[in-house]
Amino acid sequence: MTEPKQSRPKGTQDFTPPDSERRRHVEGVFRHLAECYGYQEIITPTFEHTTVFVKSSGEGSDVVTKEMYSFKDRGDRDLTLRPEGTPGVVRAVIENRLRIPCRLYYVGPFFRYGRPQKGRFREFGQLGLEALGEASPLVDAEIIYFGAGFFEDLGIRDCLVQVNSIGCRACRPAYRNTLRDFLLDRSGQLCADCQVRIERNPLRVFDCKVEACRVAVKDAPTPRQYLCTDCEQHHEQVLSALNRRGLRYEANDRLVRGLDYYNRTTFEYISASLGAQDSLGGGGRYDYLVEELGGPDTPGVGVAIGLERTLLAAPAEPAPARRHSAFVVWLTEAERDAAQELADRLRADGIAAQVDYGARKVKGQFKSADAAQAACCIIIGPDELAKGVYSLKDLATGEQREVASDAINEAVRALFRD
């Protein structure tokens, strides 16, 4: 077989029907749930000034050093296709002076130049929440619970929630130094990347997938052992709010997450069904990010869920039900215009309707109706036209009856079962 001349770029995907519908369904479940929790949609550009990401995701993070799609535009500006949503949302909140506190959600495409594999794409969808101006640990817990509820709504049963705290400006420096010393003692065992991380951002070493590095940090001191009293209390309140809800979670002392802006709470949703890229989503608290991007001192916490990974982990839908749509079938050329007029009338009344104008035979039109998974066919032939009626065929049961032309809309609606 010869390669098609034009193929999609590596790491991207086409969502053709019915996959596009599954995807839209997942987005719909997310939007609905986000709005139930009081979040409103924010739409920000798909590219930003590169500095927005360098300043927030972090100069030492893999996302910034290895995975960004950065380019100069024709005006010599340094721009980057967004690798994640949080920095752009925070930038927009500051720039538009949104009233704090605010709860925002987003759905859209993101871009990371990684090695494509199962669950890892160069263009992927994220579903995210950001709560700005909320310092309470109850908000951390609410967001963690939100994500767990979202996966449950989609029938994902094997989702494991991992939670950790990585401290704050007060307690992190001491921890960082201790970890740095620990890693310096073992630098010979670490990969080249991690050797650089020792000085730049030693916490990143916990994220390294290289086996030798994993072994080397097995007994490393963890952030939790160094939390200050305030951080310890915050963390306990997060956990007790999760316990009150009966949410099962796992404490993971090594969960530092791959982005630099986090403090205190970090969490991730893991699914064993995903293989190596097992994180369905993740997030945490970022109390310094708004200030670092030039805004007022404002705490924040959020989550982002990977759309493709959610689709991979969710059980396949049952066979799709017949759609809420009608198919208008004409028997001879003489009824074709009447078919088009009826379809227009149905659509004007909010009923989805299709006509196969090009069909040469009635059988072909019924096939098209089946392919479109229409709920019913409305048949117009010379007899129907003469009598001022339509023949309405329920495609689920095969039953057919005559319906007066002014009663057709109601009769069609009655066939739209869930």
Ligand code: HAM
């Ligand atoms: P993140 O962990 O980098 O966090 O990404 C969140 C989720 O996006 C991942 O758990 C994964 O499901 C999905 N994801 C990331 N990269 C890819 C990829 N290359 N292909 C497919 N899916 C991917 C963030 O992005 C933070 N902004 C989350 C956050 C929001 N923290 C606070 N607020």
